[in-house]
Amino acid sequence: MRWVAVALTAVLVSGCAGIPSSGPVQRVADDRGKPQSTVRYAPVGPARGASPQQIVRGYLDAMLAYPVSTGTAAAYLTPEAADTWKSANGVTVYAEPRVSLARSTLSDGDEQTSVVELRSTTVERLDRQGRTVRAGQDEPRSYILAKVRGQWRITNPQAGVMVTRSYYTDYFRAFPIYFFDAPGQRLVPEVVHLAVGDQLPTGLVTSLALGTSSGTLRTYVPRASALQSSVSVNDQGIADVQFSNSLARLAEDQRNHLAAQIVWTLRAVPGLAGVRIFGDDAILRAGDDRVQSIGAWGEFGPLAVDRHTYAVVGNRLVEVDGGTLKRVSGPWGTDALEAVDVAVSGAAIAAVLPGRSRVRITDRDGKSPRSHDGEGLIAPRWDEDGQLWLVDRPDGVTRVRLVPSGDKARAVPAGRLSGLTVRSFDVSPDGGRVALEADRRGSTALYVCDVLRDGKNRVTGLGAPQLVDTGVPAPHSVSWASTTRLVFLGSTEAGVQVHEAAIDGTDVEGGATGGGPLLPDVRATHLVADAGADGSAWVTDSRKRLWYLAPGRSWRLLDDRAFSGLTSGD
Template sequence: MTRRLLAVLIALVLALTACSGVPTEGPVERVSAAPGRLNPGVEIAPAPPGRNATPITVVEGFLHAMASYQPNYSVARAYLTAEASRLWSPEAGVRIYAEGNPVVETDTSATLRAPVVGTLDTQGAYRQSTETIDHDFGLVEDAEGQWRISNPPAGLLVSEYLFSSAFTRVTPYFYAPGGSWLVPDPRFYPRGAGAYEGAARAVVDGATEWLAPAVEAAPRGVELDSVRVSASGVARVDLQRQGSDLTEAERVALATQLVWSYRSFESIVAVSVGWLGEEAWAIEPYGEVIPATGFPEADPTPRQGSRQLFALEEGRVVRVLEGPDNTHLQVAPAVTAATHAAVRQDALVAATVSADRGSLELAPLGESVLRPLGTSPGLRRPQFARDGSVWVTNDAGELAVVSPAGDWTPLVVEEVGDGRIEAFRISPDGARVALVVQWASGQRTLGLARVRPGEPVTVDGWRELNMATGSLAQLTVLDVGWRAADSLLVLVDDGRSTSVLTAAQDGSTVVPIGPTAAQDLVELAVAPGAPPMVRSLEGEVWRYNSDFRWSQHAAGLSEIFYP
């Protein structure tokens, strides 16, 4: 997608449709958005075709009407022949096409030829696209001599600009398998009053097709009836049961997902959940009305995690101290010649790679102790997963997970094939992993894969993410990190300079953020809630302050990392 236009999406109004796909019925009403997502863009007011409209006017009117939700898309259907209106299915998905591609008309036809930059499936999940539209709308004259469309597209066709104005991003949440924390599953929906109901329906219906194998399934025997929002901002979610009642634990889990999903709306201050026609469930410790800030323990990001910056300095693990003398605190006395390292989320233990890059060791911080985890040639930068295991790759591009007891399990990403994994970062919730892969062609690309726990752990579902922007067309991806549970920072090289991009996990937004003064950047240190850092080949560390405003933070470091 043209990233200049996609940047608008960062400030979208958060709202949802009346169903988990594109809505076709329900009332129309403005819905408020989460802080930082308000889009002050122009409201689209679709109009039916005018009398004696030209072919191109009919098609352009239809394209505008598709981008604005109406019950059953009645205005958009007014541009179609009776037969086409009967057969058209706007809920079949959305294709977003590039700006600067006007409809081409002749005396009797109108055709849209344009690159498709992204698609939404029936669940609202975004995916980047390299498809091209070449669609003849099949204009015909009706009995009154008025031009109408006999060949509408499958689903909706929406331009980038109208997509950024008329659609909004929302994040339903689902539980990680066997865990007590949530995993985000972002989607896009048209704006409208169905937003409240759509948020609940997404939770009840389950995760998107891609994420579903990596998270818990939706509760069985539960259907959404309706959602009512009071003037005071309390969302009452009425459910219908198709079988036996839910256990208390199942009620708490479902309420937790709904509360976190409703954090998408600044107009929602609390949530209550219950069976249709019955009192709301009383959920401890909140009672029948749960504040939108409830269930903080389900945060996808570990709440107990340290936000201190650590580094390697002359082979020693240090905590980086900001100051004019560039002096840092050694925290693992037993480590004197490490080549790579990571620190566990609680900042109590480090994992280090030996000087010959053949051994992986655990080093409790503050203690003169090293505990071997195993050996393998050419080890590279490790990372602790949320469950305490250590993930590590090597020069051959192989990925492995090492248990706290030292058991090594190779991880094969089948879709990557002969590609070599150069860098990786596990998401804060542990359900996804970002991979930088070098292919036989020499190209380095970024993608996401699912992490499915079990014996053994499975990594699959590779999806490449295109980081090219309008100003950075040819890119080599160098490093990646999770800025939040659903967004990334990506270090790239365009052949002239290196820079950092911020990107949504689905690639729907990709925006450069600098720095402009730093040169030869090679590594990121990123963690939710902590200021992003980037290191140069010479060991200079730069701290992110705001977009294109970075300040030098430290020097003389060979690796940087957050727990």
């Protein structure tokens, strides 16, 4: 499996990381069990008498220093250019570089200048916070060089830094940074791309302090300009985060939310035990303790629940426990009403009936029945607040409704989502987003949209759907692998396979070349993955048969009867 990841420019305030263009690379497992290079690389400065092309090639190589540093790269610039170079203003990841001399001229003052052209293929672009941005067309980049004390130097460095694809693959990973929803009740992550290593804590907190890109989330963290120096970590695994702002003047609620954002964000740092948060007049305390435990503030995260897999077979609702099927207790285990889709929570069961024009809801014992009509109802979902989400498409317009604990369904303004033909969807574990599969240009595509809430935590609508461009053809049966990652089925040269990706479309794993077990070419239609957080997965195929992937094993046919409504629930 290959991680697609990019450099965060917040880390590049003090430099840019990379690897040499040749030579052996040692690999170890990082904190998520993925390989990462541990090679250190110290590029050399400009050689005396180097040609303009050699200066540009050396400059590009110098931006591949690890540990992070832009000092050597700046030595390839004129003093004026080095002073004004905005190395932290974004990252361009490139491949196939071609350097050539465009022209060499004499200025009016007999001062010689040269123009060196760089052509390359852009792989990815990041903004200064480390978020992916849409790359434009590849155009040649012209570097103008002038002589400084007889040596060629670059006068016009690009904004930000440029790094190679191998550099970015070896040294960078996707990480979550946490913000609060509108009512301030739950933490919702956004994805940034940062360099691994000693500067990771600084990069994470800097990116967090730069704020949220969402118009629906809020932050309690002071601005990045108030962040003093780097985030240091002592031998006991305690990180010190220092702000120039007053923290003593903050209300207790604000201090708690600030601490929660920083602690949850720094959980991504391997080996970290706790955090101390300083202002210019106070330290945030956790009770009487100056150290905030790295496991603190769990109340702001998603609920910890055991997930189970369910399906309907032989008109009975069954729980799929590994490779074993067992009927659920109560009437649903004996008569599932020929349900075509189901949703199961700890307290209730919802079933889409044949014809997809009605959903039936009862408690787990089959009591308190109620029904809601619709048109083309797709598989419903329960959220962490115990609300049932219904999606259908009356009169060719997608409709979203919520069914709370009471009987009455209420419409949720869907915005631009109403124009999409939705095939499957899922609510994130933290309740902050909805992932969906919808028709697009004769195939399907994945989207993510924010869940909008008011100050009382009531869902008020859905944000604009954001395309999740993973590059995987015909993605379908999407669900959440975590609060920042999606798992879905998609087409490959080996048939339909299981894939996983970050919500910004990067970091794609799985497929036919991912190194994991390959699903036989059975045209899988529905997927449940990691329901037990152990790597297990189940799919149904075009013949409605049930397949099972046990941890550390290969896919096998579990049952050749006709299954429907394969789903994950409480």
